[in-house]
Amino acid sequence: MFKFQLNAITAVKALVWTAVRRMEVKDVPTPTPQPGWVLMRVRYVGVCGSDVGGFLGKNELRRPPLIMGHEFTGVVEEVGPGVSKDLIGRLFAVNPIIGCGHCRYCRSGLKNLCLMRKIIGIDYPGAYAEYVAVPADNLYPVSDPVRGALAEPLATSMRAVRLSGAGLGDSVLVIGAGPVGALAVKLLSIGGVKDVTVIDINRNRLEWAGRWGASSTLSVTGDEALKSLRETHPEGFDAVIDAVGSEDTRGLAINAVRRGGRVIFVGLHDNEVTIPGNLIVRSEIEIKGSFSYTDEDFLKAVRVLESGLLDPREGWVDIRPLERGQETFEELAGTETKYVKVMFNPGG
Structure with a gap:
C-alpha cells in the first residue's frame, strides 16, 4: 500500500475530505515516489462529480479521510527508482487509473475494468494537494496546464x-x-x-x-x-x-x-x-x-485538447485555491453554480 513519507520537502498543503460534507485544508507529509513512480507538483486539478458524490457520502468507493482529485496536470519534480530523470521539469496530464497489467482486461486494453484496478484520488492520495505521487507510465505530455487537466x-x-x-x-x-x-x-x-x-x-x-x-x-x-x-x-x-x-x-x-x-x-x-x-x-x-476510459480514449482526449478544441479560458472554468474547498463542494452539491468545471490551483 502506498504510504506518505517525509522527504527533503517539508509537509505540504492538501484539501482533505474528513467526513461527509466536510473538507479541510491540512498539512500532510510529502509523498515519496516508489519504484516506477514520480513526484509531481500539481498545477491544476478539476473537481469531478464523483468527488462531489463522495463529499455527500453517496459514492461507495470513497471513504474519509481521503485526499481526492483525479483530473490533473503537474510538473515532475522527483523520480523514483527505475524512472528516467529526463522527466524532471516536464508538464504532464495524468491518467489516474492503475491496472495490474497482466489480467485479461489489461491485456485487452481495458485497464478501466481491471479486477485489481486502483485509482489516484480513491485508492491512493489524489491531487487536491501541492504534491502527488503517480506511476511514470501514466504520464501524458501536454503544453497547457489548464487545458491538460480536462483530459480526464x-x-x-x-x-x-x-x-x-x-x-x-x-x-x-x-x-x-x-x-x-x-x-x-x-x-x-x-x-x-x-x-x-x-x-x-x-x-x-x-x-x-x-x-x-x-x-x-x-x-x-x-x-x-x-x-x-x-x-x-x-x-x-x-x-x-x-x-x-x-x-x-x-x-x-x-x-x-x-x-x-x-x-x-x-x-x-x-x-x-x-x-x-x-x-x-x-x-x-x-x-x-460506461466507466471512465481506456488508455486509447485518454490519449485521444489529450490529442484533441492539444489541437485546441476547447478553450478553458472562455469563462466556463473557474480556478480557485484549495482554501475554498469547503465552499466549492457545497456549491457544486447544489444547483446554482455558474460554471461547467471548477478547478483548484494548489500552488496558488
Missing part, C-alpha cells in the same frame, strides 16, 4: 459517446450538463449529430450546452420533462446518455429512448435504483454502462 473528463465523455453509437441523422438526449454531459454535447456536435437535447436544472450550464451544439435544452425534471420530450420526439431518442446517475435520471433515460434504442449510464450518483424492467424487455432497450 473529456476521455470519460469520449467513451460514453462512442458507446452510444450515435452518428449522423440520430437523435440524442443528454441528461446532465455538468462536465461529462456538456463535453459529450461538444463531441456529438463536432461528430455531426445535429439533434441533441440536453436536460439540466442549472440554467447556466444549459447555456454552455447550447453554445457547444445542443439543438434544444430543458430545465425541467421528472414527469414534466418526459412529457416535453415526448412532444418533440414521440417515438423516443435513438440514444440517451445519462451523465447524472440518479434513480430519477436513469428512469427518465429508459422512458425517453425509442424502442430498440440505446441508453448509456455514465453518471455515478445513486448506487441502488429501481428501473422499469418490463419496458426494457418489451422495447428491446439496450443499456450499457
Whole structure:
C-alpha cells in the first residue's frame, strides 16, 4: 500500500475530505515516489462529480479521510527508482487509473475494468494537494496546464459517446450538463449529430450546452420533462446518455429512448435504483454502462485538447485555491453554480 513519507520537502498543503460534507485544508507529509513512480507538483486539478458524490457520502468507493482529485496536470519534480530523470521539469496530464497489467482486461486494453484496478484520488492520495505521487507510465505530455487537466473528463465523455453509437441523422438526449454531459454535447456536435437535447436544472450550464451544439435544452425534471420530450420526439431518442446517475435520471433515460434504442449510464450518483424492467424487455432497450476510459480514449482526449478544441479560458472554468474547498463542494452539491468545471490551483 502506498504510504506518505517525509522527504527533503517539508509537509505540504492538501484539501482533505474528513467526513461527509466536510473538507479541510491540512498539512500532510510529502509523498515519496516508489519504484516506477514520480513526484509531481500539481498545477491544476478539476473537481469531478464523483468527488462531489463522495463529499455527500453517496459514492461507495470513497471513504474519509481521503485526499481526492483525479483530473490533473503537474510538473515532475522527483523520480523514483527505475524512472528516467529526463522527466524532471516536464508538464504532464495524468491518467489516474492503475491496472495490474497482466489480467485479461489489461491485456485487452481495458485497464478501466481491471479486477485489481486502483485509482489516484480513491485508492491512493489524489491531487487536491501541492504534491502527488503517480506511476511514470501514466504520464501524458501536454503544453497547457489548464487545458491538460480536462483530459480526464473529456476521455470519460469520449467513451460514453462512442458507446452510444450515435452518428449522423440520430437523435440524442443528454441528461446532465455538468462536465461529462456538456463535453459529450461538444463531441456529438463536432461528430455531426445535429439533434441533441440536453436536460439540466442549472440554467447556466444549459447555456454552455447550447453554445457547444445542443439543438434544444430543458430545465425541467421528472414527469414534466418526459412529457416535453415526448412532444418533440414521440417515438423516443435513438440514444440517451445519462451523465447524472440518479434513480430519477436513469428512469427518465429508459422512458425517453425509442424502442430498440440505446441508453448509456455514465453518471455515478445513486448506487441502488429501481428501473422499469418490463419496458426494457418489451422495447428491446439496450443499456450499457460506461466507466471512465481506456488508455486509447485518454490519449485521444489529450490529442484533441492539444489541437485546441476547447478553450478553458472562455469563462466556463473557474480556478480557485484549495482554501475554498469547503465552499466549492457545497456549491457544486447544489444547483446554482455558474460554471461547467471548477478547478483548484494548489500552488496558488
